[in-house]
Every structure is written in C-alpha cells, then in structure tokens.
Amino acid sequence: MTRRLCSLPRQPAPSFGPGLTAERLGALLAGRRMWVNGTVLHYCFLDADSDASVIPVPGTGELRRVPWAGGKEQRDVVRECFAQWEALGVGIVFTEVGDRGEAELRIGFQAGGGSWSAVGREALAVGRAERTMNLGWDVTAQGERGTVLHEIGHALGLVHEHQNPSAGLHWDDEAVYAELAGPPNHWSRETTDTNVLRALDAGESRGAVWDPCSVMALPFGPGLVLEPERYRGGLRPAGTPSDLDREFVLRWYPPAGGCGPKPLVPFRSAPLALGPGEQADFRVEPPETRDYTVGTFGDADTVLVVFEEREGEPRFLAGHDDGGTPDNAAVRVRLVRGRRYVVRVRLYSTWGSGQTAVMCW
Structure with a gap:
C-alpha cells in the first residue's frame, strides 16, 4: 500500500554572485534556510471563515471551496509535535499565537491539498494571509503523527534525507513515477522529481553521512530502489526524530548558554x-x-x-x-x-x- 507523502512545492534555485569559492558556496547552501539560534517561532492555525482554497471539481467545470480549518484533535497533535521537537533541547522555542500577523508559521488543514511546509526561513517570504504549512489528511490516524513531525522538521530548515547525495540511492525512475502518479498521491513527474528523484546539492544536505532512520526520510515500498541492494525491499523510517536528527538540529540550534548575550x-x-x-x-x-x-x-x-x-x-x-x-x-x-x-x-x-x-x- 502506497502511503501519502510530503509534497514540497518546487522552489527556484538560489542565485549567488559569480566567483564564489566552493567552500563559500557550500556554507551559503548549508545555512541559507536556517533560523538564527534563539529565535522564538510563533505559529497559528488558520481557521477563519475566509481561510480556504477554491479548487476545480474534476469533470464538471465547477469550483468548490475547501476550508483550511482543522479540528481540535488535529491541532492538539500539532501542538504535541512542536513540543516533541522542542524537548530535544533545541535553542528554538515554539509559541502558539492567535494573531496571524505575529506568526512566522501559519498552519492549515486543507483536505486533499497534500502535506508540505516552507523550509526554514523560506516562511518569511510567504504572505501573511497564506499558509506556510498544510496538513492535508487526518494526522490523528494511526501512523500519521510522523507526518507532522516531518513537516515541523522542514519548518526548522531540514530537507528530505532520502535526497541526500551521500545516500547513493539508485531509483527505478519509471517505477517511481508510476507509483506516485496513482492514488493516494497523484503526483506529476515534476513533483516526483522535486521530492524524490533529484539528489540535493551536497551543501544543502546534512553532510557525508546519510540517515535512513531520519524523520526527514519518506517511506517507500519495495521495487522502487535498485541500489543499494539492502533497500530494494523499501525504506521504512520510524517516523520520529532519530539520534542523528537530534545531533543535526542541536548543531544548528544548541541550547542557550548560561552567560547570556x-x-x-x-x-x-x-x-x-x-x-x-x-x-x-x-x-x-x-x-x-x-x-x-x-x-x-x-x-x-x-x-x-x-x-x-x-x-x-x-x-x-x-x-x-x-x-x-x-x-x-x-x-x-x-x-x-x-x-x-x-x-x-x-x-x-x-x-x-x-x-x-x-x-x-
């Protein structure tokens, strides 16, 4: 059974000036999405009557309005997942606010809109009336808590770990396209390229060691990975931050020292x-x-x-x-x-x- 997967929207490639050394370019790629440590990230849930998407109804030519609001149970799962990331000891604090004008992270629950998030500081470029994160299916269902933890990882600046070039994954491209074009994802080839097949630049990934247990790795069934042989049966991350996830976020967001600024x-x-x-x-x-x-x-x-x-x-x-x-x-x-x-x-x-x-x- 194919699981619903995170579908990040495609972002334009970063543009830097000419003549940068490889070391300087790598440092820019590694840190360009990360928040400064000590940031308090305020989040809110978009649930006003006007918060909705208007989408076409297939085969009818009509439009329907899909609200972004989520129920209390959905919101509670998100709150618990923010607390789980914060409990790792990171120097980032998550605070819920009611005023979207005060929120760097704005969360919707548009059914059928996929699950995705702006990555790190990309959220600052999103209009105040728009979502920076969407959770497009019932995250209270068994096994779906990992979706929320994954999207919050993106909000912290983490990228897809299965796209780490150090993973050395050789995909059966056409099998992946076919698998993800069907239900429940219905992805285009471009979306599949963006979220699965395109290996990240080495500077964008977390480094020379890849982590198949990472909460930032998506699950895949058998027959999609050709090499290494041990992953032909699929990738099955646990759906919770791994030891290497914690090590990575604490490197960027260490707990505050005792002396203060x-x-x-x-x-x-x-x-x-x-x-x-x-x-x-x-x-x-x-x-x-x-x-x-x-x-x-x-x-x-x-x-x-x-x-x-x-x-x-x-x-x-x-x-x-x-x-x-x-x-x-x-x-x-x-x-x-x-x-x-x-x-x-x-x-x-x-x-x-x-x-x-x-x-x-």
Missing part, C-alpha cells in the same frame, strides 16, 4: 571570532530613542537579526542576510530608550583577512 555599546565595535555556522549574541540598551544602524564589518557572509524583548520574549524587529554579496549585513531600526534589544549574528564563511566585527551606531 554580551553587551553591544553604541559606537563600540565588538569583534566576531566565529567559525562557519557559528553565532554570536549581543544585547543593546540604547541610551536615547532614535534610529540606529546595526551592522557587521569585514570580509564575511553573515545573517544579522535584531529582536526587541517584549515581556521577556524576543520579537523579530529587523534582519538582513548578506550571503554571497560583497556587502555587509546591516539594518536601520528605531530603538527606544528603556527597552532591551538582542542582536544575533550567524556566520556563513569568511575570506580575505577573516576579521569581522559588529557595531551599533
């Missing part, structure tokens, strides 16, 4: 002694209310994000990713005296002298 005093630069993928956090307590520039210096690709603390929780204020460009990450923001702000800088890679710094002025 360092002070960043206006007009004083703070050196960044970071390696690829590492992050530095700073706190800013502005001496006066005005517009400030917060930016990095040096030959480096970085992501810089400014958060404002509201009731003890960091809320996104502004951010800039200078990855692959000759510019440095910088934002212009209004900071208010008496409030506290957190600046987080994650490094992709350096070149030239490798000396980097951050300043608020």
Whole structure:
C-alpha cells in the first residue's frame, strides 16, 4: 500500500554572485534556510471563515471551496509535535499565537491539498494571509503523527534525507513515477522529481553521512530502489526524530548558554571570532530613542537579526542576510530608550583577512 507523502512545492534555485569559492558556496547552501539560534517561532492555525482554497471539481467545470480549518484533535497533535521537537533541547522555542500577523508559521488543514511546509526561513517570504504549512489528511490516524513531525522538521530548515547525495540511492525512475502518479498521491513527474528523484546539492544536505532512520526520510515500498541492494525491499523510517536528527538540529540550534548575550555599546565595535555556522549574541540598551544602524564589518557572509524583548520574549524587529554579496549585513531600526534589544549574528564563511566585527551606531 502506497502511503501519502510530503509534497514540497518546487522552489527556484538560489542565485549567488559569480566567483564564489566552493567552500563559500557550500556554507551559503548549508545555512541559507536556517533560523538564527534563539529565535522564538510563533505559529497559528488558520481557521477563519475566509481561510480556504477554491479548487476545480474534476469533470464538471465547477469550483468548490475547501476550508483550511482543522479540528481540535488535529491541532492538539500539532501542538504535541512542536513540543516533541522542542524537548530535544533545541535553542528554538515554539509559541502558539492567535494573531496571524505575529506568526512566522501559519498552519492549515486543507483536505486533499497534500502535506508540505516552507523550509526554514523560506516562511518569511510567504504572505501573511497564506499558509506556510498544510496538513492535508487526518494526522490523528494511526501512523500519521510522523507526518507532522516531518513537516515541523522542514519548518526548522531540514530537507528530505532520502535526497541526500551521500545516500547513493539508485531509483527505478519509471517505477517511481508510476507509483506516485496513482492514488493516494497523484503526483506529476515534476513533483516526483522535486521530492524524490533529484539528489540535493551536497551543501544543502546534512553532510557525508546519510540517515535512513531520519524523520526527514519518506517511506517507500519495495521495487522502487535498485541500489543499494539492502533497500530494494523499501525504506521504512520510524517516523520520529532519530539520534542523528537530534545531533543535526542541536548543531544548528544548541541550547542557550548560561552567560547570556554580551553587551553591544553604541559606537563600540565588538569583534566576531566565529567559525562557519557559528553565532554570536549581543544585547543593546540604547541610551536615547532614535534610529540606529546595526551592522557587521569585514570580509564575511553573515545573517544579522535584531529582536526587541517584549515581556521577556524576543520579537523579530529587523534582519538582513548578506550571503554571497560583497556587502555587509546591516539594518536601520528605531530603538527606544528603556527597552532591551538582542542582536544575533550567524556566520556563513569568511575570506580575505577573516576579521569581522559588529557595531551599533
């Protein structure tokens, strides 16, 4: 029996400037979807009367309206799955909110719309009235909890593990097309290419070791994989985060240290002694209310994000990713005296002298 599978929409290939070294390009590919550590990801469920898709009724020429709302049991499974990821000890916090304007992750349950999610920071490019995740079948059914865990993995920035080039999977392409063109998936060849047959760039995947037990690997029945021989009988991941999944997410999102962010005093630069993928956090307590520039210096690709603390929780204020460009990450923001702000800088890679710094002025 063929299971329903995650159907990520196809995204345009990333565009970087010419002349990048392989090391720099690999670092950009690896980190471009990942959140800065310490981010609070707010999620909401789209259940207003206006939240719906209008789709054609096959063979009739008519249209029907399919709502995005899910029942309490469906929403409870999603809440439990967010908690399961957070319980791994990651430095990302998931918080449910009722206002979609405050939510980076917006979840719908359109029946027949497939299950998919924006991958990591791709969610920020999705319109506030649109979903960043859809769960298109009953996730309360036996064995379907893994679907929710898988889609939340995408929301954290993880990609399909069966597409890891280190897996060395040799598919029977036509058998895969035929299998997934039928029920219950009804995929086009393009969707099958995007989600199964296309091997990811080495920089996009988690590295030289692939994990067939990963929650990010999809299940497949026999007869679809030709080589390696041990997978001819199919791929059957457990449907829950594996040990290597936990190791990977903790590398990107380690738990917060005890010292907290360092002070960043206006007009004083703070050196960044970071390696690829590492992050530095700073706190800013502005001496006066005005517009400030917060930016990095040096030959480096970085992501810089400014958060404002509201009731003890960091809320996104502004951010800039200078990855692959000759510019440095910088934002212009209004900071208010008496409030506290957190600046987080994650490094992709350096070149030239490798000396980097951050300043608020």
